[in-house]
Amino acid sequence: MTANETIHPTAPATEIDASCKLPLLALLVGASIWLVIGSVLAMIAAIKFHAPDFLGACPLLTYGRVAAAANDALVYGFCLPASLAVIIWVFARLSQTVYALPLVPVVAAHIWHLGVFVGIASILLGNSTGFAWLEFPRGGSILILVAFVLIAIPTAATFGFRRDRTLYPSHWFLLAALLWFPWSYASANIFLVSMPVRGVAQGVIDLWFGNNLLFVWFSLVGLGVAFYFLPKLTGRPLYSYFYAQYVFWTLVLFGTWCGIPAGSPFPAWIPTLSNFAGYLLIVPVLGVLIITVKTLAGAPVTSSSDPTVAYFIAGLIAFIISGITLHLVAHNDQLARITEFTWFGQAQTQLQIFGFLAMILFGALYYILPRVLGFDFIFPKVTRAHFWFNLLGSVALVIPLAIAGYEQGSHAYNLDAALPALRVSSMGLLLILIGNLLFAGNVLAMFLSWKITLVKSIFSAVTSPLKAVEVKS
Amino acid sequence: MSDEIKSSLPTPPPDPQPEAVQSNLPIWIVVLTLILIFIGGLYFDQHGGWFQAQVYGPYASADQLELYQPKSGAAAALAHGKVVYEQVCGLCHGVDGLGKPGQAPPLAGSEWVTSAGFNRLAHVPLVGVNGGIKVQGKDWNMAMAAMGAALPDADLASVLTYIRSSWGNKASEVTGEDIHKIRSTLGAHPAPMSGDQMAAMPE
Numbered sequence: 001m002t003a004n005e006t007i008h009p010t011a012p013a014t015e016i017d018a019s020c021k022l023p024l025l026a027l028l029v030g031a032s033i034w035l036v037i038g039s040v041l042a043m044i045a046a047i048k049f050h051a052p053d054f055l056g057a058c059p060l061l062t063y064g065r066v067a068a069a070a071n072d073a074l075v076y077g078f079c080l081p082a083s084l085a086v087i088i089w090v091f092a093r094l095s096q097t098v099y100a101l102p103l104v105p106v107v108a109a110h111i112w113h114l115g116v117f118v119g120i121a122s123i124l125l126g127n128s129t130g131f132a133w134l135e136f137p138r139g140g141s142i143l144i145l146v147a148f149v150l151i152a153i154p155t156a157a158t159f160g161f162r163r164d165r166t167l168y169p170s171h172w173f174l175l176a177a178l179l180w181f182p183w184s185y186a187s188a189n190i191f192l193v194s195m196p197v198r199g200v201a202q203g204v205i206d207l208w209f210g211n212n213l214l215f216v217w218f219s220l221v222g223l224g225v226a227f228y229f230l231p232k233l234t235g236r237p238l239y240s241y242f243y244a245q246y247v248f249w250t251l252v253l254f255g256t257w258c259g260i261p262a263g264s265p266f267p268a269w270i271p272t273l274s275n276f277a278g279y280l281l282i283v284p285v286l287g288v289l290i291i292t293v294k295t296l297a298g299a300p301v302t303s304s305s306d307p308t309v310a311y312f313i314a315g316l317i318a319f320i321i322s323g324i325t326l327h328l329v330a331h332n333d334q335l336a337r338i339t340e341f342t343w344f345g346q347a348q349t350q351l352q353i354f355g356f357l358a359m360i361l362f363g364a365l366y367y368i369l370p371r372v373l374g375f376d377f378i379f380p381k382v383t384r385a386h387f388w389f390n391l392l393g394s395v396a397l398v399i400p401l402a403i404a405g406y407e408q409g410s411h412a413y414n415l416d417a418a419l420p421a422l423r424v425s426s427m428g429l430l431l432i433l434i435g436n437l438l439f440a441g442n443v444l445a446m447f448l449s450w451k452i453t454l455v456k457s458i459f460s461a462v463t464s465p466l467k468a469v470e471v472k473s
Numbered sequence: 474m475s476d477e478i479k480s481s482l483p484t485p486p487p488d489p490q491p492e493a494v495q496s497n498l499p500i501w502i503v504v505l506t507l508i509l510i511f512i513g514g515l516y517f518d519q520h521g522g523w524f525q526a527q528v529y530g531p532y533a534s535a536d537q538l539e540l541y542q543p544k545s546g547a548a549a550a551l552a553h554g555k556v557v558y559e560q561v562c563g564l565c566h567g568v569d570g571l572g573k574p575g576q577a578p579p580l581a582g583s584e585w586v587t588s589a590g591f592n593r594l595a596h597v598p599l600v601g602v603n604g605g606i607k608v609q610g611k612d613w614n615m616a617m618a619a620m621g622a623a624l625p626d627a628d629l630a631s632v633l634t635y636i637r638s639s640w641g642n643k644a645s646e647v648t649g650e651d652i653h654k655i656r657s658t659l660g661a662h663p664a665p666m667s668g669d670q671m672a673a674m675p676e
Contacts, residue, residue: 229491230491237493238492239493239494240493242496250506267522267526269524272520275516280510282509
């Protein structure tokens, strides 16, 4: 018996879930609203390729502002807070203790969403910093950095209070994610916005950060969460501990150097080193493929019994595709000559956001939310429909974007060549938007019914003592 | 305080946590990683410019960059000499100046090339050599045509300057005027000299 076990006894699952309820709701209600706002903004940006003067008279909704705001609303508004919500729950469950200091993330979640609001509003008003993925001006970026740290500290504390001292693979991935974002976001903001470095280094830092957010951070969270749920839902152990460890270290070591295109105007050693690392990414991608296949092998895929399994399988497949395209296309000298600086990069980004991370987060949240709140979804059948909307939407968004990028690159960067495929991709975005509306509707309906029962119980609590007072008087 | 109450109650079943198989990591994936790192290292060696800040794509090394830089003065003569040497002389004497056994003696470190004066050296390409000469103590018994007779004065001068200052050779430069003077002492069609005649020439 360690001191830990006496201070923090193993809590039953219901108690653990209840301790996560308020942080999760605070993070997810805002996140699902940002998800809808982000997809609507992305849709507005996409419509401009069909009708260039659509909303063109309104400076707030010109393409440059809307496209940046859409990406940031999806990544900082949805992906990050939803990831944090899932990490909070997974850490509490893995530690088998109630969540430490649940009110701190509740406050932090409001700071976070305020920061995203400030950031998105600034972008639409034309006050973005001009650096991709770091568009939020100082007000917004400081708020979300503070909020992230405030959420990371009690989550790490919950990790520290874990009953079982041995580490499960998800622990490494998710703990690394908690450290990775504050480090990379703070460094990038310091060197680009607060104390800007000069010249060539700015572009290098911006590309470095974009890759660390969209590839490394997303992969850490997505794989960590998938490695938790996949064995849990299929009832088979993860295959294996050492493969997962190998994937973790190779991903962290090689993933962080990628993302500098071969033709970018930097000293030759920077893109060459980036290509070298991108080439080595084949190792973690192969590892994930082996883990997925070997963990699932022989297990009846019980998507009929639990619809969330399909989300994790689809998400892992998206990761493998994304990893292979990153290795084969983005970091291959010959292929990159065609695809770099075209829509192909956007296809990669959307695959990471919708095909990989959001897919896994949706699956995790459909599993977590009914357990945390103690009642089922208001529209349970919608959870399965959402899977198909998100899957088909991702396919119909990413493949045309990749084709558009290829066409653009093989026609001397002429956007006219890319336009037909680009217009097809709007269809995928529309499907994703419908799916996201279903998700947000479900989460908000759940939140409202929880709020109503809460108000009712307060109301009955307030009304019953009144009678007692009357009796007394 | 609530612990006492809890322990008296039947504890609810703990949430089953996922587990991972503790099998060994197969060695092939480690070997594959090392092979990929090796291939990637070769790729970096060929394209990376070894961390030199001046080297930008599509150039791959500082040497390559140097080659494409326009030059002036002595450096230009030297660069021109290298080009002419590689076209005219390099085939037999080798681009590395080490010569080829059975074809041509070495120029690198050769006492014929690095002599203080260049009168004797200039005669070799201007008139040609017929018969054995001794280079670095080794006999070379073969003939060389007057390869330099057709070259303009400036070209031949830059070739001689190049071979006198490359591959570790450190001798004075030769100008076009010097070659012109030597050439004007020769007739229209000078006969090739024998090796002994050549060796007897003043440096």
